[in-house]
Amino acid sequence: MIQKQQHCLLNRADEACDLLRSHIDQGHVVRIVSHNDTDGLTSAGIFANAIKKAGGRFHVTILPRLRGSNVKELSKSRYKLFIFSDMGSGELRNISKLKGDVIVADHHQIPEEDADFEVESESKEFVHVNPHLFDIDGTRDVSGSGLSYLSVHDFKYYELASLALVGACGDMQLKGGVSGINELIRDEAVERNVIEVKDDLKLAYSNTQPLYKSIAYTYTPPLSGLSADIEKSSEFLSENGISKDKYLADLSSDEYETLKEQLISVNSDVFGEVYKINNIRRELSNVEEYSNLLNSCGKNKEYTAAVGIQLGKYQQMDFALNLLGKYASGMQSGVEWIKREGSIQKDNIQYIYTEDKEQKKVAAAVSSIGIELGFVPDKPILSLMRMDNLVKVSSRTTDNMIEKGVNLGVIMNQASQNFNGSGGGHNIAAGATIPANQMDNFINLVDEMVAYQINNN
Numbered sequence: 001m002i003q004k005q006q007h008c009l010l011n012r013a014d015e016a017c018d019l020l021r022s023h024i025d026q027g028h029v030v031r032i033v034s035h036n037d038t039d040g041l042t043s044a045g046i047f048a049n050a051i052k053k054a055g056g057r058f059h060v061t062i063l064p065r066l067r068g069s070n071v072k073e074l075s076k077s078r079y080k081l082f083i084f085s086d087m088g089s090g091e092l093r094n095i096s097k098l099k100g101d102v103i104v105a106d107h108h109q110i111p112e113e114d115a116d117f118e119v120e121s122e123s124k125e126f127v128h129v130n131p132h133l134f135d136i137d138g139t140r141d142v143s144g145s146g147l148s149y150l151s152v153h154d155f156k157y158y159e160l161a162s163l164a165l166v167g168a169c170g171d172m173q174l175k176g177g178v179s180g181i182n183e184l185i186r187d188e189a190v191e192r193n194v195i196e197v198k199d200d201l202k203l204a205y206s207n208t209q210p211l212y213k214s215i216a217y218t219y220t221p222p223l224s225g226l227s228a229d230i231e232k233s234s235e236f237l238s239e240n241g242i243s244k245d246k247y248l249a250d251l252s253s254d255e256y257e258t259l260k261e262q263l264i265s266v267n268s269d270v271f272g273e274v275y276k277i278n279n280i281r282r283e284l285s286n287v288e289e290y291s292n293l294l295n296s297c298g299k300n301k302e303y304t305a306a307v308g309i310q311l312g313k314y315q316q317m318d319f320a321l322n323l324l325g326k327y328a329s330g331m332q333s334g335v336e337w338i339k340r341e342g343s344i345q346k347d348n349i350q351y352i353y354t355e356d357k358e359q360k361k362v363a364a365a366v367s368s369i370g371i372e373l374g375f376v377p378d379k380p381i382l383s384l385m386r387m388d389n390l391v392k393v394s395s396r397t398t399d400n401m402i403e404k405g406v407n408l409g410v411i412m413n414q415a416s417q418n419f420n421g422s423g424g425g426h427n428i429a430a431g432a433t434i435p436a437n438q439m440d441n442f443i444n445l446v447d448e449m450v451a452y453q454i455n456n457n
Contacts, residue, residue: 038170043085045310086144107138141180296327364394405457
């Protein structure tokens with residue numbers, strides 16, 4: 001049954017590829033619209049690379065969220081093909097009004113009212129590539145970038161599978177091993193010598209940061225007494241006779257084995273499968289680190305650098321690496337913030353709130369880390385970030401709460417609509433935008449909705 005579902009999704013993606021090819025052959029400039037996180041940036045990067053390699057032209061737009069107003073603005077343009085990657089499934093009705101053909105390659109949950117939506121038009125083509133249409137889990141089994149890769153797969157640019165895995169990593173889909181479509185993409189990437197899967201220490205930023213920072217910045221898996229503590233990480237290395245300023249790749253075999261043994265004693269999960277990209281710059285060779293670099297570009301709205309690097313244009317590499325260093329440091333500060341301040345507790349949820357510019361960049365990520373490291377309880381957490389007259393909401397939860405019935409994608413979509421906002425996403429991670437003066441009411445409603453989902457599971 002699962003194979004049949006996957007086959008149906010792959011067929012739908014082939015339809016998208018055929019449509020894209022026809023527009024490239026006609027010399028049309030393709031408009032790509034994508035999300036500003038790692039998965040969205042790699043989704044755009046995959047389409048852009050495929051179009052470029054096929055001799056076509058494209059125009060990329062990166063957005064933090066797709067709103068009706070964005071689609072209305074796009075309707076003024078005369079593009080013959082629009083591609084919405086890692087977004088679009090929540091705006092199907094508005095997108096269907098565009099004059100050109102449309103491809104939507106999105107893995108987010110489709111709003112219930114649009115589950116059976118179809119475009120009735122003989123003058124245009126509309127291909128919706130979404131795993132939820134075929135009862136495939138878009139939270140675990142395939143990312144937006146994975147769907148983008150499937151949608152250009154017939155071009156046979158297999159090297160783009162690495163970007164699909166980078167995007168999946170950004171959406172936490174590689175955590176605990178791959179499954180579903182992600183596994184198919186991984187296996188193909190290995191077979192084509194695009195990536196190498198090897199057992200190694202799973203330390204964050206190991207190619208770009210010295211060990212004392214790399215260990216302190218490793219939150220997944222959590223290293224008790226070391227994660228989020230630069231001073232303790234430095235002492236740990238000194239006690240084991242390893243220079244704190246060395247990089248992982250610079251260790252002698254004896255030093256590596258010592259470090260490996262000591263870290264495994266802290267958390268055995270720190271050693272395991274690591275994905276290495278072949279034939280690429282060292283700074284980009286680790287899938288997780290590549291993911292973090294693109295995420296740092298996205299958080300700083302440096303979309304040109306993010307897409308350019310994926311296209312092999314490395315003029316802005318030093319600039320991007322500088323952003324990555326600042327992002328890693330900002331994450332550390334954010335983790336210290338949530339460790340120090342904790343979260344505000346409601347009956348069924350918790351939340352953090354900030355108006356600080358730097359904290360906004362990392363609030364969503366550190367809220368999850370806070371649960372992982374035990375700084376806050378294991379229940380759904382909202383990160384609320386003030387943006388003038390609006391509040392941007394990012395919600396996260398855990399597998400434990402999902403098993404109890406929590407679906408944040410449904411909650412963010414339905415709760416935000418009560419306050420003339422918008423939202424959606426996955427069961428484990430979702431977002432919304434609401435009027436600032438309705439924030440307290442929104443929090444209370446979400447608290448009630450979580451209780452309802454758990455009690456009626």
